[in-house]
Amino acid sequence: MPEQLKFNLPVRSATGREDFFVVDANALAVAEIDRWPDWPVRKLALVGPEGSGKSHLAHVWATEAGARIVSARDLAQQVPEPGNLAVEDVPQIAGDAQAETALFHWHNLVLAEGGSLLLTGDTSPALWQIALPDLASRILGTPSVRLEPPDDQLLQAVLLKLFADRQIEPQPSLLPWLLRRMDRSFAAAGRIVAALDAHALGTGRPIGPKLAAEVLERLDESDRQA
Missing domain, CATH: 3.40.50.300 (P-loop containing nucleotide triphosphate hydrolases)
Known part of the structure; x- marks a missing residue:
């Protein structure tokens, strides 16, 4: 099988009114x-x-x-x-x-x-x-x-937006998996999505729970060493 092509696409942040998710927070x-x-x-x-x-x-x-x-x-x-x-x-x-x-x-x-x-x-x-x-x-x-800290509804919407900004369509099971395990913050969401994108590009693997488990472990290890 030929090596999978990898495209490092630019991040295009969506900043329009229609892209801002309004929830209680x-x-x-x-x-x-x-x-x-x-x-x-x-x-x-x-x-x-x-x-x-x-x-x-x-x-x-x-x-x-x-x-x-x-x-x-x-x-x-x-x-x-x-x-x-x-x-x-x-x-x-x-x-x-x-x-x-x-x-x-x-x-x-x-x-x-x-x-x-x-x-x-x-x-x-x-x-x-x-x-x-x-x-x-x-x-x-x-x-x-x-702007208050995110609830599950908003954090999921933010994750979807961050993936969309990078032209990524994650596996359907990924979002609920992440919401159960990640730190409850917008900063953590941005860090995780960026790390998932980089790791997927480097390995050619799909972005799903298995890849996310490796990424979260790496991020935890980096935090412990900091």
Whole structure:
């Protein structure tokens, strides 16, 4: 038999509204995004753990609001402009005077010109440890909404999306098998799907429970050695 052909296809992350799965764990956050024209102070902090869908939901909002999306770390390299704006991963600039000053100017300009502002982070804005007092006070005055940890329904939907982003159709028995054994987090789902994809490409084997058992064992061993 000739060796099976292996194609390392690009990951194409689906970020449209139709690709965002609404369940109890995220329904409140989705409702707040949907009502963005009525935000009381025209700004919102969207918070949640790694991989919880913050970036996806920010892209949904940006499409609906005609907004720009910028990483907080990149703001200092750009000239502030009016208009709706989403700033991702704000806690990552804590203590960076240049980046904090840039966000302060963007914040003031966007709101002064009648725009709306969406900020994202892993934790409550009160824990972002922003050093610039004027910016810290403005962030503390920003209403927030949280994406909650996933239930089984949402975690299964996230796994399906992660596989679809990699153009992978797993064996039907894989998802219930994984849900019984994996860590209950979005970060774990992303790590497992990436490892399954890499191992399947390297071995030419189908992505099912047998392959997943090997991958989970390898990931556990890596965690023990870390």
